[in-house]
Structure formats: C-alpha cells, structure tokens
Amino acid sequence: MRVHVEEFQVKTRAQEEIVVITSQVEQAVERSGVKNGIVLVYAPHATAIITANENEPRLREDVLGKIRTLFPRGAGYKHDEIDDNANAHLANIFLGFHIVMPVVGGKIRRGTWQEVMLIEMDGPRTRHIVVVVLGE
Structure with missing residues (x-):
C-alpha cells in the first residue's frame, strides 16, 4: 500500500467564507500515484470545516x-469570555474538520457537482490543509 502526504495553505479573506480547494486536493491525488484507495482531507484547526x-x-x-x-x-457561550469564537468551535465539532473520499482510477470519485470546500468560521487566517492518499 502506498501512503502519500501533502500539505498546502489557504489564505481566507473574511471572518466566514467558503473556499473551494478541489483542484489542490486533486493535484495531490495525482502526484500520489495512487490509482485506487482513499483520500483524507483534514484541517488541523478548531474553527474551520472541511466538506x-x-x-x-x-x-x-x-x-x-x-x-x-x-x-x-x-x-452567550462560556468560551466567548476568553476568545470570542465559540460559535466557530461548535460548528467545527458538529460539522467536521475532515472528509474521506474514494480514489478510483487515479482520481477523486465525487458527484457531478461536488467540490471539496474549506469553510472558514474565524478568519481571515492562513489555514493549513493536510491531504493523505492511501491505496495502490
């Protein structure tokens, strides 16, 4: 089994926004050489969402x-007393900070209209995205 890891950055411009990152993820999958397997797209942040x-x-x-x-x-969240972003943390917990998608024939198998997205909830910031491709 092959394991390929890449990271890239996304600079967000607003407090809340959606940034499409499909092309960066697809490029990482292509560079991995994996033909069939899975790709994990992960944001190591507590106030951003991946979907x-x-x-x-x-x-x-x-x-x-x-x-x-x-x-x-x-x-009125308790966390806002120390860092005014509790809503972003809650969104991250309930909506998720990673996705896993199949890789088939060397490409992400996604629906016709599906795009991989980073949802910024506490920006603007520089977000790091980790892509892990596993397979053969």
Whole structure:
C-alpha cells in the first residue's frame, strides 16, 4: 500500500467564507500515484470545516446562513469570555474538520457537482490543509 502526504495553505479573506480547494486536493491525488484507495482531507484547526458540496453562489450563502443560525456568534457561550469564537468551535465539532473520499482510477470519485470546500468560521487566517492518499 502506498501512503502519500501533502500539505498546502489557504489564505481566507473574511471572518466566514467558503473556499473551494478541489483542484489542490486533486493535484495531490495525482502526484500520489495512487490509482485506487482513499483520500483524507483534514484541517488541523478548531474553527474551520472541511466538506464537499455544490459550488453555487446562492447555495454557499445558504450554507453560511444556516451555520450562522445553528451556531450564532455572540450567543452567550462560556468560551466567548476568553476568545470570542465559540460559535466557530461548535460548528467545527458538529460539522467536521475532515472528509474521506474514494480514489478510483487515479482520481477523486465525487458527484457531478461536488467540490471539496474549506469553510472558514474565524478568519481571515492562513489555514493549513493536510491531504493523505492511501491505496495502490
């Protein structure tokens, strides 16, 4: 079994935003030489989310709006007493900081409209993304 690890950075520009990182992940998979296996996309951060979905502008607005509704900023969280970002931590815990996708024929097997996305919840920041490709 082959194991290939790469890291890259994403500079976010807003406190909350969605950044598509599909091409960076696909390039890492291609460089791995793995034809069939899995890819793990991981954000080693406690206030960012990794997911896959359609990259449509109104849907991105809907996603951020729903996250804001579910985890409103300044809602009296105890953690806000020391660091005003408890909502971002909660979103990370409940929505996830990594995804695993299949690699088939040397490419990520994703749905027609699926894009790999970083959701920034406490920016702007420089985020590190770790890509681990496992397989043969």
